[in-house]
Amino acid sequence: MTQAQSPIRVALLGAGTVGAAVARQLYARGPLLASRVGAPLELSGIAVRDLSRPRDLPGVPEALLTDRPEDLIDGADVVVELMGGIEPAHGLLTRALEGGAQVVTANKQLIAQRGAELEALAAERRVGLDYEAAVAAAVPVVRVVRESLAGDDITWIAGILNGSTNFILDMVARQGMSFEDAKDRAGELGFLEADPTEDLEGIDAAAKIVILARAAWGVPVRMEDVQREGISQLTDHHFDTARGTGQVIKLVATAWRSGTPESPKVEVAVRPVSLAGDDPLALTREGGNTIVIETASAGALRFAGAGAGGEPTASAVLGDVVAAARRVVAGRS
Ligand SMILES: NC(=O)C1=CN([C@@H]2O[C@H](COP(=O)(O)OP(=O)(O)OC[C@H]3O[C@@H](n4cnc5c(N)ncnc54)[C@H](O)[C@@H]3O)[C@@H](O)[C@H]2O)C=CC1
Numbered sequence: 006m007t008q009a010q011s012p013i014r015v016a017l018l019g020a021g022t023v024g025a026a027v028a029r030q031l032y033a034r035g036p037l038l039a040s041r042v043g044a045p046l047e048l049s050g051i052a053v054r055d056l057s058r059p060r061d062l063p064g065v066p067e068a069l070l071t072d073r074p075e076d077l078i079d080g081a082d083v084v085v086e087l088m089g090g091i092e093p094a095h096g097l098l099t100r101a102l103e104g105g106a107q108v109v110t111a112n113k114q115l116i117a118q119r120g121a122e123l124e125a126l127a128a129e130r131r132v133g134l135d136y137e138a139a140v141a142a143a144v145p146v147v148r149v150v151r152e153s154l155a156g157d158d159i160t161w162i163a164g165i166l167n168g169s170t171n172f173i174l175d176m177v178a179r180q181g182m183s184f185e186d187a188k189d190r191a192g193e194l195g196f197l198e199a200d201p202t203e204d205l206e207g208i209d210a211a212a213k214i215v216i217l218a219r220a221a222w223g224v225p226v227r228m229e230d231v232q233r234e235g236i237s238q239l240t241d242h243h244f245d246t247a248r249g250t251g252q253v254i255k256l257v258a259t260a261w262r263s264g265t266p267e268s269p270k271v272e273v274a275v276r277p278v279s280l281a282g283d284d285p286l287a288l289t290r291e292g293g294n295t296i297v298i299e300t301a302s303a304g305a306l307r308f309a310g311a312g313a314g315g316e317p318t319a320s321a322v323l324g325d326v327v328a329a330a331r332r333v334v335a336g337r338s
């Protein structure tokens with residue numbers, strides 16, 4: 006084995022819905038991922054809050070679990086943060102970047118609120134900060150906006166960016182389920198945030214549209230800039246009225262640019278909207294997400310798929326881990 010092929014040490018912070026799925030997939034696809042990276046990925050540790058809690062991590066040695074996340078960071082090549090919340094995630098990732106580790110996170114609140122600062126630190130330290138899973142989970146859209154469309158002029162983005170509220174609205178509208186039952190089911194499926202208010206009040210979708218708007222237009226966009234309304238105030242009357250007119254209520258996030266491409270002014274909003282039944286966003290089922298991006302040259306592009314849940318989100322996280330690990334291998338030669 007050459008130096009370039011020696012194992013890439015991956016530290017996992019958090020083993021909840023997404024973290025556990027990432028650990029399972031890392032183990033299940035070890036040889037495949039190694040062949041894609043050019044070196045094996047070695048899980049160097051998993052930070053958890055409660056060491057005594059039973060976990061569904063077949064094949065993962067218990068000795069890898071620790072309740073001291075900071076101990077995992079020093080010496081890791083890639084740090085994967087899946088704890089959620091602002092602190093201690095922000096402090097831990099700052100430490101990881103300062104130490105020269107590649108960082109991957111699915112934490113949309115952290116990236117929306119502190120992403121500019123973390124990206125500046127990553128650039129200064131010449132390491133990567135990847136967060137594809139933070140927006141629309143499994144649906145590739147962050148890299149599309151940041152890289153694939155970097156040569157075009159994005160004028161408008163509209164999307165269903167929250168899987169749990171889409172699941173709730175879909176179950177109420179199509180299955181006649183009660184709002185509360187649909188919310189409980191969304192929790193069982195691993196769609197809801199640790200604080201479900203973030204989903205129900207549009208705070209989660211707001212963070213995602215902030216991230217996309219910043220990536221699309223390169224200007225500062227803050228959570229406070231989002232005109233935001235959630236779905237918790239919707240009543241049977243709203244659903245009956247929509248149903249009676251062939252419409253469907255969806256929680257839609259939008260970002261649009263006025264001004265010029267060189268001097269953009271950006272507006273962002275999240276609110277429930279009644280859509281015609283055949284609108285692409287209206288057709289989004291269960292925990293799905295759909296994003297439509299309007300550009301000057303490519304026209305309207307549509308992306309859709311699983312917007313929440315452990316296994317689909319882990320797919321996007323692992324895509325970022327492979328990209329990060331390839332950078333580590335490239336840096337060794
Ligand atoms: N569940 C989903 O569908 C998706 C979640 N995300 C994001 O991924 C992140 C993780 O989400 P989930 O796995 O759903 O949350 P979760 O609540 O199931 O898991 C988080 C885990 O981190 C642990 N944790 C929290 N603070 C810790 C600390 N200081 N030290 C050690 N462990 C700590 C918790 O005990 C918990 O087990 C969040 O930022 C979330 O917004 C992103 C896309 C989809």
Ligand SMILES: N[C@@H](CC=O)C(=O)O
Pocket residue numbers: 139141142166167168169170196197198204209312313314
């Ligand atoms: N709670 C989020 C999880 C994925 O980001 C959602 O419901 O979309």
